[in-house]
Amino acid sequence: MEAVLRNLAGTAELLAVAGRSGVVEQWDEQTLSRAFDWARYCEHVFTRFHNNPGMRRIMEKQLQLTNQSLQAVFPAYTDVSFSDLSQCQHLLLVGLLSNPELPSSIMKILFDSMSPANTKQSEYQGVSGLCSRIIQCKSACKVLSPLTDVSAVGADAEVQGAMLMEELAALLSQSSEACRAEHFLDSVLQGCDGAAHHFCLVIAAALLTTTNSAAQTASQDFLLDWLQRKPSELQHMCSTLPATLVIDLSKRHLKFRDAYCVVLKNWASDMEYSISDGEWVQTGTNQTSVSFQRLTEHFLALLEACPSLREGVVKELNVLKISDGDFDVRGLSVWGDLLSIINK
Amino acid sequence: MSQLQIQLQQTAEPLLNVQEMQFWLDKAVAWGQADSPDTRKDTCLHLSRLRDFLQQLLTHINNMNSTTETMKTLPFLGQFLGRLCWNPYVTAEATSRRLLFQCLWGLYTEHPGNAVERKANQWIRKVLCQLATEDDDAAAQTLMKHTGVPPEEYHLKVLRKRVALLQQNIGKSCSSLGDINQRCSCDSLLAASEACVPLVTCPEAAPLIGTLLQQPVTCVRAALSEDFLDALSSAYSSQRLSLEEQAVVSLWYHNLSSLEEAVLRLLECVLTKTGLTMQKLKQRLTESLLPKACAQHCSIFLVVNDIFRSILKQAEGTESVKYLIQIFTSCFLRELDLLQHQTSVPLKALFPQSPQSLLVPLVTLPSEMPQEAWRHHLNWLSGSLQRLTEEEEEGDGDSSSSTRLQRERGHHNVFDAWFLLVQCAHWVQAAVQLLVTSGPEDCGPLMWLLTFYHHPTNRGHHRALQLVHAKEAWDHLRSLFSVVARPLPVDRLQSLVTLLSSQPQRPSASPLLILNLLVNFAVFFQQSLSGSTEILQTVVERSGLVDEAACVLSSLELRLNEGSCLSSDANRVHLRIKALQNTITHMCAASSPAEN
Numbered sequence: 032m033e034a035v036l037r038n039l040a041g042t043a044e045l046l047a048v049a050g051r052s053g054v055v056e057q058w059d060e061q062t063l064s065r066a067f068d069w070a071r072y073c074e075h076v077f078t079r080f081h082n083n084p085g086m087r088r089i090m091e092k093q094l095q096l097t098n099q100s101l102q103a104v105f106p107a108y109t110d111v112s113f114s115d116l117s118q119c120q121h122l123l124l125v126g127l128l129s130n131p132e133l134p135s136s137i138m139k140i141l142f143d144s145m146s147p148a149n150t151k152q153s154e155y156q157g158v159s160g161l162c163s164r165i166i167q168c169k170s171a172c173k174v175l176s177p178l179t180d181v182s183a184v185g186a187d188a189e190v191q192g193a194m195l196m197e198e199l200a201a202l203l204s205q206s207s208e209a210c211r212a213e214h215f216l217d218s219v220l221q222g223c224d225g226a227a228h229h230f231c232l233v234i235a236a237a238l239l240t241t242t243n244s245a246a247q248t249a250s251q252d253f254l255l256d257w258l259q260r261k262p263s264e265l266q267h268m269c270s271t272l273p274a275t276l277v278i279d280l281s282k283r284h285l286k287f288r289d290a291y292c293v294v295l296k297n298w299a300s301d302m303e304y305s306i307s308d309g310e311w312v313q314t315g316t317n318q319t320s321v322s323f324q325r326l327t328e329h330f331l332a333l334l335e336a337c338p339s340l341r342e343g344v345v346k347e348l349n350v351l352k353i354s355d356g357d358f359d360v361r362g363l364s365v366w367g368d369l370l371s372i373i374n375k
Numbered sequence: 376m377s378q379l380q381i382q383l384q385q386t387a388e389p390l391l392n393v394q395e396m397q398f399w400l401d402k403a404v405a406w407g408q409a410d411s412p413d414t415r416k417d418t419c420l421h422l423s424r425l426r427d428f429l430q431q432l433l434t435h436i437n438n439m440n441s442t443t444e445t446m447k448t449l450p451f452l453g454q455f456l457g458r459l460c461w462n463p464y465v466t467a468e469a470t471s472r473r474l475l476f477q478c479l480w481g482l483y484t485e486h487p488g489n490a491v492e493r494k495a496n497q498w499i500r501k502v503l504c505q506l507a508t509e510d511d512d513a514a515a516q517t518l519m520k521h522t523g524v525p526p527e528e529y530h531l532k533v534l535r536k537r538v539a540l541l542q543q544n545i546g547k548s549c550s551s552l553g554d555i556n557q558r559c560s561c562d563s564l565l566a567a568s569e570a571c572v573p574l575v576t577c578p579e580a581a582p583l584i585g586t587l588l589q590q591p592v593t594c595v596r597a598a599l600s601e602d603f604l605d606a607l608s609s610a611y612s613s614q615r616l617s618l619e620e621q622a623v624v625s626l627w628y629h630n631l632s633s634l635e636e637a638v639l640r641l642l643e644c645v646l647t648k649t650g651l652t653m654q655k656l657k658q659r660l661t662e663s664l665l666p667k668a669c670a671q672h673c674s675i676f677l678v679v680n681d682i683f684r685s686i687l688k689q690a691e692g693t694e695s696v697k698y699l700i701q702i703f704t705s706c707f708l709r710e711l712d713l714l715q716h717q718t719s720v721p722l723k724a725l726f727p728q729s730p731q732s733l734l735v736p737l738v739t740l741p742s743e744m745p746q747e748a749w750r751h752h753l754n755w756l757s758g759s760l761q762r763l764t765e766e767e768e769e770g771d772g773d774s775s776s777s778t779r780l781q782r783e784r785g786h787h788n789v790f791d792a793w794f795l796l797v798q799c800a801h802w803v804q805a806a807v808q809l810l811v812t813s814g815p816e817d818c819g820p821l822m823w824l825l826t827f828y829h830h831p832t833n834r835g836h837h838r839a840l841q842l843v844h845a846k847e848a849w850d851h852l853r854s855l856f857s858v859v860a861r862p863l864p865v866d867r868l869q870s871l872v873t874l875l876s877s878q879p880q881r882p883s884a885s886p887l888l889i890l891n892l893l894v895n896f897a898v899f900f901q902q903s904l905s906g907s908t909e910i911l912q913t914v915v916e917r918s919g920l921v922d923e924a925a926c927v928l929s930s931l932e933l934r935l936n937e938g939s940c941l942s943s944d945a946n947r948v949h950l951r952i953k954a955l956q957n958t959i960t961h962m963c964a965a966s967s968p969a970e971n
Contacts, residue, residue, distance in 0.1 A: 074525060081523055117523035121508065128504035131497075135483055142503060144473035162507040163472065168530045170467035171577050175537040177415065178563075178570055186536040190529070191518045198522040215521060222517025229514045 032089075035076060039090060040097040042069045042119065043111045047101045050126025051108070055133050060140055064158045070119040071155070077116040082201055087113060124162070183276050184236045188229065192236025195219065199237075199250040209253075216257050220264065231268040234258065235276050238284060255286040269294045270321055274328070278336045288337060292344070295329055299369060302326075304362045311365055323365075327372045334373065345373065399428055400451055403458040412566075418464040419572040419602055422471065423609075429474035436481035442492050445482060452482070453498065460502055468573035469615065479503070531579070538583045541567055545586050564590060568603040575603075575610045578617050585622030588629060599629060608633045624668040627675055634675060637663065638682050645699050653929040656695075657702050666703060670710035673720050677727075679703075684728075684794055694887060694923075697797050698930065704798040705937075708738070729795040730788060733759060737799040742937070750817070753806050757820035760827060763792050768833065793831040803828045804934055807891050810849060811899040822846055825892075829885040845884040845892075848874050852892055855910060856900045868913060875918040890920055894927040898951055907951075908958050916962060925959045928952055 045066055048054050058066075080086040091113045098110040115122060124141075127133050141162040156164065172186075179186050202212040223230035234254070242248045258265055269277055269291055281288040298321050302311040311323040321329075334341050348370045355364035362368070402425075406418050432452075439445040446452065459465045459475055466472050479499050484492040510516060510526060519529050545567060568587050574580040584607070587599060607626055610616040611633045618626065627634035641663050645656065660666060669676035683700050690696070711720075722734050736756060741749060767789045796803065806821045813821060826842050851871045858864060871893075875886045893914060897907040915924045932952050935945060 077523060114520065114523070118519070118525045121526050125504075125508045128500070128508060131500070135480070135485065138500070138503065139480060141507075142476050144469060144476060162503070163476075165527055165530070166466050166506050167469070167472065167577060168527075168534050168579070170463035170472075171574055171580060172530060172534050172537060173463035174467050174570055174573060175534070175541065175580075177410070177412070178567055179537045179540045186533055186540055187512070187515065189540075190532045190536050191515060193532075194518055194522045194524055194529075219517055219521050222521065223514045226514040233514065233518070 036090065036093045038069070039073060039076065039093055039116075042073045043094060043097045044101065045069055046111060046119070046122055046126055047105055047108060049123055050130055051105045052130075053132040055127065055130055055137070058134065058137055060137075060158070063137055063140065066123060067120060067158050067161070070123045073116045073119040077113070077119075081113070081117070082205060128162075183273060183279075184232055184239070188232035188236045191233045192238075193240060195233060195237045195254075196240055196247065196250055199253065200246045203250055203253060204246060212253060213257060216254070220261070227264075227267055228271050231264070231272055234264075234268065235272055235280060238280055238287065239276075251284070252286075255284055255290075259286065259290050265290055266294055266297075269329070274332055277329075278332055281333060282336055288333075288340070291333065292340070295326065295333070298326055299365050302365050304365070306362075311362075311368065323368075327369065330369060330373060345370065348373070395428065396449060396451065396455070399425070400455050403455055403462070406462055406464075407458050415464070416569060418462065419569050419600075422464065422468060422572060422602075423605070425465065426468075426471050426474060429471060429478060433474055433478050433481060436478055441488075442482050442484050442495050443489060446491060446495070453495070456482075457498075457502060460506060464573045466506070467577065469576040471573075476503075534579050538580055541583050542586045545583075545590060565598055565600055568600040572600065572602050572606045575606045576615045581617050581619070581622070585619050585625075588618075588622050588625035604630045608636075612636050620664055620667075623664060624671060624675075627668055628672050631678065634678055635682065637665065638679055641665065642686065642696070642699070645695050646693070651695070653698065653702070653926070653933040656699060657706065657933065660699070660703055660706055666706035666710045669707045670714050673725060676707060676725060680726075687794060687797065688790065694926070697800065698926070700797050701800040702933075705740075705801070726795065726798075728791045730763065730792050733792060733795060737795055737802060741801055741805045749805050750809060753802065753809065753824065754820045756802060757806075757824040757827075760792055760796070761820075761823060764789055764827070764833065768836075789831065793827070796828055800828065801934065804930070807895045808899055810892065811895050815850075818846070818849060822849065825888060826884065829888040841884045844874070845888060848884060848889040849892060852896045856896050856902050856907065859906075863910065863913065868910075868917075871914055872917045875914065875920060886918070886920065887923060890915075890918075890923055891927055894924060894931070894955075897955055898928075898931060898948060904951060904954055908955060911955060912958055912962065915959070921959060921962050925956070925963065928956050928959060932956070 049066060076090075080090065094111055094113060098108070102108045102110075111122070127141075128138070140159055143160045144163040145160070176186070184192070198215060199212055202215055203209070205211075220230065223233075237254060238251055240247070240251075242251060258268075277291065281291050298313070301313050302323065303314050304310075305312045311326075313320060313322075330344075334344065348366050351366040352364050352370055355366060358364060358367060359371075361371075402417075402421065406414050408414075435449075436445050439448065456475065456478055460479075465475060479502070482495050483499050484496060487493040487496055508526075515529065518524070519526060524532075544563060564587065567583070571580060571584055571587065575584065587603075588607075592598070607616065608630050611626065627637060641660070644659060645651065651659075665675075665679060669679060683696075683703070686696060687693075687700070722738060723731060726734055733756070736752065744752065803825060806824050810818055810821050810825070822842060822845055826838060826845050830838060830841055848871065851867055851874070855863070855867050855871065871889075874884070875889050875893075893911065897911040900907065902910075911924070915921055932949070935948060935952070
């Protein structure tokens, strides 16, 4: 344990030096290679202990100490936290490349493009050509994206959904940490502030992943429960996601289907008949704007995909129509108008 | 050379055409402005020319004395390179990425002397840093941060996911549609192959490329982009391609030049490696995947065969090529059998130029026939071939009664017949084996066959003389091996050695022909092992044909292994061959200790 803490401290110092010190001028390929070895070591440490709160606390404390001493040495030093360690290699790279004292010879090693193409996918490939490989990967993604993003969710969201599920499963497997899972989802939501649509895609992808184990099913269940406590996100999902996705989600998860129904009914109840428009329109400062036509499309699609719902929905709409006066004239009861379309 | 002359020489070198620079700058601007299917297609179309231009640029930059000078000659260079850096099609492809970076480094100055150079340095560092580390996807970053997945791993996952998604989509070809009016998704095949032009050297994209190549061509629209095939072909020839076996076979099927490349590589390997045993040759051949590919697509076999034909036409004597052709043909036919086509391809289609009457008799293996029937079969083969050659020669001699065209056709016939014999040389080997146990009365046709195999063209009508010499050698061998008393008769040994030493002046039988006979005598003649070994060792040592003898022995062993005859006789023969091989190997070791 002592050794691990020493190594963590050492690597934090290494990161500081790499990013801010002129010492890098002396670096050669071997130094570079060893630096990345240490960064990889820290990433392993993170993977091993990040769901172990006791160990994590000890390591965070060590890092705090190291941060303090480094603050004294380097002006404008940014702290390294335990969670930063998951990206240690990336941090090292960013530090090195933005360090103006880094010799061009070292940079050339990182950007070398001469290494042969064929390598085993899971093996570590060394520092030579590291940046070249990163750039190749990112560019290849961009080259393929016009072809693949026609699929419902998109490759990015699918991968992110899978990452979400994996982390969720790991958090939930520790019996006492249900609140940590909640906190995790909340943090992700917060981080996606400004990318609300994309966040919806990620959640949809997560909920649509095929579950091969009880743990995965439990994760999806947890996610659904959490989603139900976030009405605006739920609404956003129902209104902005492609119809096919929403339908798929409804078919897959009963909880989602029921929540979706509630959302649709809420939208309907928010509507008022506008005589000038000759149509039902939404009132209030609801963020999601849905036209009556779209609302009916939603209902029809849902009932077509889940025929078992029909009876219950029709009954409920009828009750609501009766409470509105049970008129058969258009424009008097949104429930009546919905019902007449559904019953066609 | 004076300073002025050096300067003049530098300026006399083909300077970058200003118009060309403008052309490419305009292109780079256009590509960066819009991300439409047309611009993407345009980029892929121009990639290989762009590479050439970047190479020119690099040369130009390296010729300049300083960055300041370079910027004076090409003021828009920075802008141009900068735009290319942000074009994923340029940065995804290995060679263009390398050239681009090299151009950037060419503009970097270790010890900058002025503001221009300092700024250039800063800019280069900034661009490279951004390319490698910048990520403007907030959602992705959040998830990475909270799930502990580092960026490199994340991007790799996304790439693999995209590749997998595309593979799934490609699989839906139009043959799966029932309704003829439904629009097939075969256009996606073309679009995907175009998009993959910059990705042929990207190992992550290999599964997708494999899937694209192996798509059955079911529809007029299901075509692979020509640029895609060209890119694959040039990556293949520089060995930067990483594809699975089946994908390589499909590549050969789609692209002739990569197939030719593969065959030439194989030939080069065979011709340059000395001491290649038959087993190693067979192994190398199987590893090359060519027999398997030929069995799957007969069009590939025809191309490969043609290449071998033209090689042999130019150099008929090369033994290793002849061995290769024989082993290749037998491997191919075996693979074809294994594949069990529902509609079996007729032999005629596979060997269109060979004389049809000889096809089945030659292709049949000796092991498919009782050994007693060999002699009759071989006599028939020999007779047919003899007639064929006589027809040609008659046509040659009598110029009045045949046109030049007829004579040429005759030439073709003989060459094609000989080529078929080379492909099916198991019968030649059977002939040699029988010659060991033949008497003088019935060795004639076998001798002729053997001579024909080694000397297909009858230049100056020397075949008759060659036959005589061959028969002479056979007589020598028979008498030598019949002798029981020791020591061996010196004069007979010597005449044999003389025959084996190459004498290009007088038309004599090929030394390899005689060596072949010698080795077969050593293996099959009813002599004690020690006796045969002594004769073989002495003759081979004195004539210096150690490697060739080893070759013949290993080809005999290979043939007997494939014959899969389980009789006790086969065991005895195997043991004998092994013992002789040991002797030869020791001779190799003794003669060249330094090499070992």
